Structures are given as C-alpha cells and as structure tokens.
Amino acid sequence: MKIKLSGLAVVVVLAGVLSFILLVVAIGTDFWYIIDASKLERLSNSSATLSSHSGLWRTCRRRSKCFPLMNPFWYKNNNMTASHKQLLHMHGTFVILLPLSLILMIFGGMTGFISILARAYLLLLMTGWLFLFGGLVTLTGISVYIAYSAAAFKEALCLLGRNNLLEEVDIKFGWSLALVWGSFIAEMLTGAAFLLAARVVGLKQSREQRI
Numbered sequence: 001m002k003i004k005l006s007g008l009a010v011v012v013v014l015a016g017v018l019s020f021i022l023l024v025v026a027i028g029t030d031f032w033y034i035i036d037a038s039k040l041e042r043l044s045n046s047s048a049t050l051s052s053h054s055g056l057w058r059t060c061r062r063r064s065k066c067f068p069l070m071n072p073f074w075y076k077n078n079n080m081t082a083s084h085k086q087l088l089h090m091h092g093t094f095v096i097l098l099p100l101s102l103i104l105m106i107f108g109g110m111t112g113f114i115s116i117l118a119r120a121y122l123l124l125l126m127t128g129w130l131f132l133f134g135g136l137v138t139l140t141g142i143s144v145y146i147a148y149s150a151a152a153f154k155e156a157l158c159l160l161g162r163n164n165l166l167e168e169v170d171i172k173f174g175w176s177l178a179l180v181w182g183s184f185i186a187e188m189l190t191g192a193a194f195l196l197a198a199r200v201v202g203l204k205q206s207r208e209q210r211i
Contacts, residue, residue, distance in 0.1 A: 008197040009116050012190055016112065016131070019186035020105050022179045023138070027098055030055030030066065031174035033149055053174060056095050056145075083155055090148040097141035098180070104134035105187065112194060121201045128194030135187040142180055149173070 026032075033054040052061045060066035072092035080088075108130040115123035153171065 005116075005119065005197055005200055008193050008200065012112060012116070012193045012197065015186045015190040015193060016105065016109055019183045019190060020102065020109070022183035022186065023098065023102055023105070026176045026179035026183065027056060027102070029176045029179075030058060030060050031176040032056065032145070033177075034172050034174045036170040036172075055176060056098070083151070087148065087152055087155065090144055090151065094141045094144040094148065097137050097144065101134045101138040101141065101187070104130060104137065108134060108190075115194075116197070119201050121198055121205060124194055124198035124201060128191045128196075128198060131187055131191030131194060133191075135184055135191060138180065138184045138187060142177070142184065145177070146173075 031053050035052050035054075037051045052059050054060070054069070056069075058066045058068045069091065070088065072088040072095065108127050111123060111130065112127040114120070115127050
C-alpha cells in the first residue's frame with residue numbers, strides 16, 4: 001500500500017494547527033479547575049460566593065472579578081511552609097512547560113513547512129521528533145498540573161481542618177484541561193505523520209539512487 005506525501009501533508013497541517021489552537025485556547029482560559037460550592041452556600045446561608053473556577057494564571061469567582069494567582073517566580077515571604085513553597089515550584093513548572101510546548105510547535109511548524117516543500121528527509125525526521133518532544137513537554141505539564149491540584153487541595157484541607165469537604169463541595173477538572181489533552185493527542189499525531197513522511201521520502205530517494 002503506497003502512502004502519498006500529499007496526503008500526509010494534509011494530515012500534518014490539520015493536526016498541527018488543531019494542536020496549536022487547542023493549546024492556545026487552553027492556556028488563555030480559566031476553566032482548568034472548577035469548584036462548585038453551591039451546596040455549602042445553601043447550608044451556611046452565606047451571601048458570599050464560594051464557587052470558583054481557575055486557570056493557570058488566575059482564579060475567578062462567580063459574579064465577581066478574577067484575581068491573579070501568586071507569582072511563582074517572585075515571592076519574599078520567608079514564613080512560607082515547605083508545602084506552600086513546593087506548590088509554588090510546581091506552579092512555576094507547568095506555567096513554563098505549556099508555553100514552551102507552544103514555542104516548540106511554532107518552530108516545528110516553520111521547519112515542517114520547509115521540509116515538506118523541499119521534501120528533505122533529515123528535516124522531516126527532525127521535525128517529527130521535535131513535535132514528539134513537544135508532546136512529551138505538554139504531557140509533563142499536564143501531569144505536573146494534576147499533581148499540583150491534588151497537593152493544593154490537600155493543603156486546603158489542612159488549613160481548613162475539614163476532611164469532609166468533598167461532601168459539601170464538588171471539585172472537578174474543567175474543559176480547559178480537556179483541550180490540553182486534545183492538543184497533546186494532535187501534537188503526537190503530527191509528529192508521527194512527519195516521521196512517516198520522512199520514511200516515504202527516504203524510500204523514494206533510495207529507489208531513485210538504485211535506478
């Protein structure tokens with residue numbers, strides 16, 4: 001079964017663009033982590049809004065303004081606990097990794113465009129591995145964020161002294177995180193398509209050299 005380079009080029013473009021758009025939207029939105037405390041609000045008869053949704057950079061409460069999360073790269077509070085400092089380090093890690101994945105995709109898109117036009121085997125191969133590496137960076141960022149969310153929730157339970165908080169508060173990951181998973185899958189598909197394109201070009205060049 002012959003695989004046409006033109007068909008692979010279409011797959012590469014669609015998957016690459018989709019991956020980039022999904023990651024940009026995910027990084028720019030604030031629905032990574034959603035806390036629904038409507039039940040707790042009813043039980044406590046509180047007029048304050050306890051429900052919120054968070055992104056990588058800020059937290060937003062319903063019917064109120066958003067406020068930025070603490071800057072993980074600049075803080076002078078020496079009285080911070082070790083667990084709080086660990087949370088800041090984890091926060092700093094995923095806010096670096098996810099934009100880094102975007103940068104790798106931009107660079108990969110430029111090299112990929114040139115490699116497809118020139119049908120350059122080595123450049124196609126390098127671009128494929130670059131996208132796969134970018135996918136690994138994205139996956140690492142997702143993993144760190146999930147671990148950060150679990151650690152932050154555990155820290156909140158310790159501060160509040162309430163282990164039964166889940167009975168009154170619904171906590172879940174939001175659609176922004178789902179977009180990142182979609183971006184990761186599309187990024188890996190792009191890398192695999194580039195490697196397959198490199199193989200097609202390599203086989204064609206080998207046949208031409210034997211003739």
